[in-house]
Amino acid sequence: MMSCRIVSRQMILSSTTRRRRCHGGIFQNVRLNQGTTRATSTTGSRYLSSISSFNNNNNKNKNKNNNIHSSSSLSDRLVVVGSGVAGSATALIAAEKYKIPVSLVFAGSIPEDCNSYWAQGGIIYENYKHGDSPQLLAQDIFRAGAGLCVEDAVYKLAHEGPSRVKELLLQGHPYAQVPFDTTTKQSNNNDNNNDSDNELSLCLEASHAVPRILHYADHTGKVITQHITAAAAQHPLITLVPDTLVTDLIVDQQDGTATCVGIETLNKQTNTTSQMYASRGTVLCAGGLGGIYQHSTNPAGFNALGSSVALVERTIATATTSTCTLQNKDLEYVQFHPTSLYIPNEARFLLSEALRGEGALLRNGDGYAFAKDFHPDGELAPRDIVARGVFNESQKGGGNGNNNHHNVFLDITHRDANYLVKRFPTIQTHLQSKGLDITKDHLPVIPAAHYTCGGIATDLHGKTGLTNLYAAGEAARTGLHGGNRLASTSLLEGLVYGAAVADYCGSQDGIDIHQEVQRKLQSDKKKDNNDASTTMTLSSRLNKNQNPDRIVSRATTLLQTVRRVMWDHVGVVRTPSGIAQALDTLDDLIDETQHLYSQHACMETVGARDAAFAGQAVARAAFANRVSAGAHCILQDDDDEKVHGGGSVADTDMETDTDSDDEMNDVGVAVAVAQ
DSSP: OOOEEEOOHHHHHHHHHHHTTOOSTTTGGGOOOOSOOOOSOSSOHHHHHHHHHHHHHHHHHHHHHHHSOOOOOTTSSEEEEOOSHHHHHHHHHHHHHHOOOEEEEOSSSSTTOSGGGGOOSOEEOOOGGGTOOHHHHHHHHHHHTTTOOOHHHHHHHHHHHHHHHIIIIISOTTSOOOOOOEEEEEOOOTTOTTOEEEEEOEEOOTTOSSOOEEOSTTOHHHHHHHHHHHHHHHOTTEEEEOSEEEEEEEEEOGGGOOEEEEEEEEETTTTEEEEEEOSSEEEEOOOOOGGGSSSBSSOSSSTTSOHHHHHHHHHHHHOOSTTOOOOEEOTTOEEEEEEEEOOTTSOOEEOOHHHHHTTOEEEETTSOBOHHHHOTTGGGSOHHHHHHHHHHHHTTOOTTOOTTTOOEEEEOTTSOHHHHHHHOHHHHHHHHHTTOOTTTOOEEEEEEEEEESOEEEOOTTOBOSSBTEEEOGGGEEOSSSTTSOOTTOHHHHHHHHHHHHHHHHTSHHHHHHHHHHHHHHHTSGGGSSTTSOOEEEGGGGSOTTOOHHHHHHHHHHHHHHHHHHHHHHSSSSBOHHHHHHHHHHHHHHHHHHHHHHHHOOSHHHHHHHHHHHHHHHHHHHHHHOOSOBTTBOBOOHHHHHHHHHTSTTTTSOOOOOTTSOOOOOOOGGGGGTTO
């Protein structure tokens, strides 16, 4: 029988215990370069030559790939985890261009239940007629990324982005045809002067040099997701697998080499586990980890609890061969969106970057527009700087403002009311449900965890340090974002790098890996039966003395604890002592969530376990990096003590909810840090 090793609960428990309290050293050993080294050229020529060489070889193998391995076995497939833009792009390119069977696995009951759906602002395109260029876009990305971007990753997106948008979102069948907003211009046709031409409408967003953002009112992510998931669902080679949580990776380590051969899953409706084998590869596109924070713009549910990061952390902990160089990287760079709607005791609601692009101003409780006090670009400065500015201002108290002394507001009332309602219908509808009006009111705002700039380390083709495992989208760290993400890059990143994974899987290198994995799977006949999976009912292993309702309740409580710990100690502004305290707590939370999961596997115990592992990974990365840059702002403990000793800042805590523990109030000099 093939020595296929499944990451087990018992192994994780023992490994976690061995590593507890080690906040440096052993954890830093896995932070290795994944092959995305910086280029010295300022033009991206190294990227262009390397991609050109890959594409030439890839085209030679396209026809060959379309005819190989027509096996009926379901293990002869690509498993894509996550149904958002990155996952759907991967699935569509793999299935359509390379005729690869795909299983699209996702946690929701419908594929639209993903984080991509909630993106408000838009997606980067091109505005070459008005001075835009790949070089200009790259400059904007570098500027936002605080000098930490990987150059090749940036130029790949800047050069390939427009063509991927055309291919996947504008072309139509077999891909999507998204009805983006257009502008109407009079035609030059002399035969019919009443004719008009519709051109794509491009708007400006913060830190972009020119208007280059495609949009559909204020719910671009929704319309893109609806169309691209519909295209995936209609493709004959793509099988949708809903209501499915990935609990662990299946790793084969025979002959001293580590290879991902599939995933272990939990159906959240039936609480049954399955093992899905995939000789074509496993692609993690399951989004980020903003949901592990108490204040988050991410929707409620399973999609933003750091499941991909957690899968990698558990795999690293149990790897027994040096051939596995899998790692998470740059997790300290969690982007906090500056303007989420603040209503006490309610979930945060994103007030899009596009509002500030349209001229919205940040005002304090006295009505003073303060943004240019912390940066010359004011509201259009990079997000990390604006977030710290909002955070800092919120510490100062309410002045003459209303709303229980809340002190920071977003104001766009100076713009035309009819235009605002048409441009931002989703935001206006939500505001009206809360008794507010975009055309009349100053809107109370507060920063909230929004996007994960780091993630699973990959190269430009989405390859990780574990053979046959890939990642794309927010789950991946290509180096594109550096220390801070430029507005409206996330959806484009999903298209470009999701398609890149599919291209690699369809290349000769991908074919070679597939053939080797197929041989490994076929060597064990039990893994090559008709459905290529084994299933067990979890209720059979629930201890008779255990109460599942009690376990679910406890898991829910632990998830809330993770969120409070992360917000209090690993939030907008951090200190080494605060992070160390968080790590101690997270160590204990991992032990308990692991135990609960071993007693009763369900959506709540899976989510709490993933959040604890992801939180620990973020805290470790933040603790190891004492240099403030981009979205990672860390004050040394002596600086923090001086700030609190000054009186005015220390005496005024950040605006808090009644159901919250004390929130972070480490500010003062923080706004100036990392500019």
